[in-house]
Amino acid sequence: MNCGDVRAKLHAYVDGELPVNEITDVDSHCVECRECAALARAEREFRQLLRRQPREAAPAELRARIVSRVRRESVVALGRPWLLAPIAAAVAAVVVMVLLPARTPPPLVAELVDKHIAYSQIDRPAELTSADPREVTEWFQARAGMRITVPDYSPSGIHLAGARLAEAHERKAAYLLYEKGRTLLSVFMVPVSASDATLPGRHVAYRGADYVAYERKGFRTVSWTDGQTIYGLVSMLDYDALLECADRLRAERTRQTQL
Amino acid sequence: MALVHLDSLYHVALRLTRNRADAEDVVQEAFLRAFRSFHHFNPGTNCRAWLLTILRNVFLNRVRTQGREVLETGMGGLDYAEVATEVHADKNPDEHFLQTMLHGDVDRALTTLPLAFREAVVLVDIEGLTYREVAEVLGCPIGTVMSRLSRGRALLRRALGRFAREHGYVKEEE
Numbered sequence: 001m002n003c004g005d006v007r008a009k010l011h012a013y014v015d016g017e018l019p020v021n022e023i024t025d026v027d028s029h030c031v032e033c034r035e036c037a038a039l040a041r042a043e044r045e046f047r048q049l050l051r052r053q054p055r056e057a058a059p060a061e062l063r064a065r066i067v068s069r070v071r072r073e074s075v076v077a078l079g080r081p082w083l084l085a086p087i088a089a090a091v092a093a094v095v096v097m098v099l100l101p102a103r104t105p106p107p108l109v110a111e112l113v114d115k116h117i118a119y120s121q122i123d124r125p126a127e128l129t130s131a132d133p134r135e136v137t138e139w140f141q142a143r144a145g146m147r148i149t150v151p152d153y154s155p156s157g158i159h160l161a162g163a164r165l166a167e168a169h170e171r172k173a174a175y176l177l178y179e180k181g182r183t184l185l186s187v188f189m190v191p192v193s194a195s196d197a198t199l200p201g202r203h204v205a206y207r208g209a210d211y212v213a214y215e216r217k218g219f220r221t222v223s224w225t226d227g228q229t230i231y232g233l234v235s236m237l238d239y240d241a242l243l244e245c246a247d248r249l250r251a252e253r254t255r256q257t258q259l
Numbered sequence: 260m261a262l263v264h265l266d267s268l269y270h271v272a273l274r275l276t277r278n279r280a281d282a283e284d285v286v287q288e289a290f291l292r293a294f295r296s297f298h299h300f301n302p303g304t305n306c307r308a309w310l311l312t313i314l315r316n317v318f319l320n321r322v323r324t325q326g327r328e329v330l331e332t333g334m335g336g337l338d339y340a341e342v343a344t345e346v347h348a349d350k351n352p353d354e355h356f357l358q359t360m361l362h363g364d365v366d367r368a369l370t371t372l373p374l375a376f377r378e379a380v381v382l383v384d385i386e387g388l389t390y391r392e393v394a395e396v397l398g399c400p401i402g403t404v405m406s407r408l409s410r411g412r413a414l415l416r417r418a419l420g421r422f423a424r425e426h427g428y429v430k431e432e433e
Contacts, residue, residue, distance in 0.1 A: 011409045015383065017390050046412065050384040053365055058269035062283050066265070066290045073294065 001025045006036045014043045052118045057107065108190065109223055109232055111168050113216045116186040116234040119164075119177070126162025126177050136163045140174055148174045148189060149253040153245055158185060169193070185235040185245065192230055206243040209250060213239060222246045226253070264307045265290075267386060268314050274381045275318050277370050285321065289314040308392045315378070315396060364426075368418035376411030383408055 006029050012018050013026045030037040119125035128139045133150035140148040144165055152160070158180045166175040168190045178185040202213045204222070214221045222242040223232040231249065233242050268289060272282035293313050369377060382393045383404075390408075394401045 011405065011412070012390070015390070043412075046416065047384055050365065050380070050415075051387070053385060055266065055270050055385075056273060058265045058286065059283070062269065062286060063265055066287055069287065069291055070294050073291070 001029045003029075003033060003036055006030070006033070007039065010036075010039060010043055014040060014047060048121050052114060052121070054111065054114065108169055108230065109212075109214050109221050110216055112186070112188045112190075112223075112232040113219050113221060113234050115166060115168065115175070115188070116184070116219060117217065119175075119186065120184050125164065127164035129162040131160045133160060136160065136176065139163060140165075144172060144174075146172075146174055148176075149249060149256050150176060151187075151245070151249040151252045153178060153185075153248065156180075156241070156244065158241075158245065180237060180241075183236050185233065185237055185242075187245075187249065188230075188232040188234070190230045190232070192225055192228055204239070204243065207247050209247065211243060211246055224250070226250075264310050267307060268310055271311060271381060271386060272314060272318065274369060274377060274385070275315070275374070281321075285314060285318050288317045292317065308388065308395050311382070311386075311388075311396045312398075364419060364422045368415055368422060371418050372411055372414050376407050376414055379404055379407040380411040380415060384412070 006013075006026050009018060009022065009026060013023065018026065026036075026040075030040055128136065130136050130139070133152050136150045137148055140146040140163065150160065150163075154160070158178045161177045161179045163177065164175045166173045166188065168188060171191050171193060173188055173190040176187040176189075178187065204211045204213045209224070211222050211224045214223070219234055219236060220239055220242055221232060221234045222239065222245075223230060224246065225231065231246070233246055233249075235242060237245075265286070269282060269286050272285045272289075273279065276282045276285055289310065293310055296313075369380070372380065378397065379393060382388045382396060383390070388396070390401050390404050393404045397404065
């Protein structure tokens with residue numbers, strides 16, 4: 001393949017739409033040709049930018065309206081027996097879907113997962129690169145007047161990598177970045193607002209405290225609130241590790257606020 | 260029939276109609292139509308693509324009756340030759356400004372794309388459909404999907420570059 005062939009197939013290549021033999025052809029061309037490799041990388045980054053766009057969920061009223069319209073139509077159809085079988089199937093399908101627990105996670109936690117993904121794709125996710133919890137605490141205090149608890153997970157091999165000010169649900173949030181080997185752990189702390197419902201999801205008790213576990217896009221999240229702040233941990237790490245980290249942060253936070 | 264796809268449909272409808280009230284109307288109408296023709300749906304095939312096809316038809320019908328959208332591949336004020344050159348020359352892969360774009364910028368840039376390109380970009384890049392599924396939804400050959408997609412992405416890049424300069428994310432003509 002020459003540069004012309006590769007560029008003609010670049011979009012399909014990046015979109016994973018090429019047959020395997022052509023993928024390997026483009027791959028081997030890109031090893032040799034820095035220009036084409038740079039184009040492929042730029043194309044991929046552009047796609048990632050689009051992929052991490054926040055998605056507005058359908059309003060709850062719209063969902064309710066559709067269900068009620070569908071129900072009404074199915075009642076009308078009762079007068080026309082020949083329509084019954086397919087409609088019964090459709091109503092059953094609609095009703096089942098509505099009664100199922102929402103597949104979409106609570107919006108705030110969903111946003112935290114998306115942010116975790118976005119940060120893990122950029123070169124320097126942290127504004128402040130530091131492995132020192134005290135330095136990070138002082139940075140938040142100076143930068144945003146936030147009193148943040150920065151737990152030390154290093155005994156478990158999870159190392160602090162840095163921090164940044166993030167935004168979640170239009171609120172200023174603290175973001176801590178940890179690494180275990182090459183696996184990232186994001187810890188978010190978002191101020192509670194009146195508009196927050198209770199955190200839905202699977203409730204998990206761990207060492208006497210209540211947490212909410214949720215999975216999205218292959219990432220695990222553990223979240224909880226102390227009434228002032230919503231804490232959210234996002235990672236590929238398993239739930240045991242996440243709960244242990246959550247427990248330690250909670251304990252550390254309690255200790256600090258009692259001082 | 261899958262209200263699980265409601266968010267996805269609503270999201271696509273927002274991108275097509277560019278406003279919430281119209282998007283809600285289009286989604287509701289699409290679900291009702293899907294419900295009425297549920298017996299045409301072939302279980303085992305892609306439910307979301309089927310729903311999106313209906314959604315798009317509802318949208319196009321509204322456009323025809325209300326005449327709000329330029330239907331075909333008008334270039335939205337951009338010169339075709341210019342866009343074509345950009346697609347094929349691809350001379351500037353170092354788009355650092357992309358890292359600095361805000362979500363609102365991408366939204367705004369998307370709304371400037373003519374419908375034919377916007378829908379290809381939204382379905383592939385944002386909704387994650389395959390070329391084949393998009394071809395099914397748009398009722399066109401895969402080759403057409405590919406060309407609209409690459410032109411759409413080029414137009415979107417241009418628009419983002421323009422925003423980046425306007426907002427001072429990058430200096431004039433870097």
